[in-house]
Amino acid sequence: MAIKPLMATISAGKYKGKKIMLPSLESTRSTKGILKGSLFDTLQYDIVDEVFVEVFGGSGSMGLEALSRGAKHAYFIEKDKAAFGTLKSNCKVIDEAHTTPLYGDSFIIFPTLIPTFTCKAYFYFDPPFSIREGMEEIYVKVIDLIASIPPEKAHLIVIEHMSTLALPERIGAFGLQKTKKFGNSSLSYYM
Numbered sequence: 446m447a448i449k450p451l452m453a454t455i456s457a458g459k460y461k462g463k464k465i466m467l468p469s470l471e472s473t474r475s476t477k478g479i480l481k482g483s484l485f486d487t488l489q490y491d492i493v494d495e496v497f498v499e500v501f502g503g504s505g506s507m508g509l510e511a512l513s514r515g516a517k518h519a520y521f522i523e524k525d526k527a528a529f530g531t532l533k534s535n536c537k538v539i540d541e542a543h544t545t546p547l548y549g550d551s552f553i554i555f556p557t558l559i560p561t562f563t564c565k566a567y568f569y570f571d572p573p574f575s576i577r578e579g580m581e582e583i584y585v586k587v588i589d590l591i592a593s594i595p596p597e598k599a600h601l602i603v604i605e606h607m608s609t610l611a612l613p614e615r616i617g618a619f620g621l622q623k624t625k626k627f628g629n630s631s632l633s634y635y636m
Contacts, residue, residue: 453506455539456482458513465535467504468528480627481507484603485514487634488567492516495600496566498558500551500590505532507569509539516567518543520558522551552586562598571605584610591635592617602635 451467456478484507493515499508502521512519521536521544523529529548536544547554551572570591572583584606591602596618604612608631614621619635 453504455510455513457485458510458515460509460513460539463513463539465504465506465509465539466531467506468525468531477627477630480605480630480632481510483625483627484569484632485510488514488601490515491600492567496520496562496564498522498566498568500555500568500570501572502532502546503528503571505535505544505546507571508544509535511567512540512543516543518545520544521546522554522558523548524550552590555590556593559594559598565598565600567600568594568602569605570602574607584612588613588616591619594619600636604633604635606631606633 452464453467455461455463455465492511494517496518497508497511497516498520499505500522502508502523505519505521508519508521521532523532523546529546532546536546547558570587572587587604591604594602594617599619602619606612608626608629612621612624612633616635622634622636624631624633
């Protein structure tokens with residue numbers, strides 16, 4: 446009996462109802478639908494004609510949802526080879542012309558990507574939770590990465606994280622606006 450691939454659906458916008466594949470749960474952790482809905486309810490029309498960057502790309506579900514809702518371009522960074530293959534395939538199926546999947550380590554690629562932007566962007570950080578093996582320092586590294594973003598390059602920074610983690614009030618030039626909790630996961634917004 447064949448194993449059915451894990452799938453997700455674009456929930457709104459011009460690609461509403463289109464299916465995307467999800468990588469193995471061993472390599473990534475997919476974002477809950479309620480959390481994704483809340484993020485895009487918050488962003489609403491702010492992302493129309495804007496750049497969206499999914500720093501830990503996984504399947505690309507957040508950036509592809511942003512494109513569906515009117516973002517002009519989505520960038521994704523993913524270092525897991527199998528997850529990157531899924532991400533590239535999803536970009537091709539949804540909107541290859543307005544996506545840029547980048548293969549490699551977010552902590553190496555992201556600092557080289559930021560200077561290429563001629564406009565502000567929306568940044569979505571969903572690192573592997575620190576309870577995973579080898580990820581104990583992940584949030585310290587993410588906070589350092591965010592602190593390096595020039596304020597003139599960011600409209601908004603959103604971090605998906607474990608609800609048990611209290612993030613700082615300020616990261617670099619950015620202040621915490623709000624945190625919304627969804628069971629074990631939370632979203633924190635910085636501007």
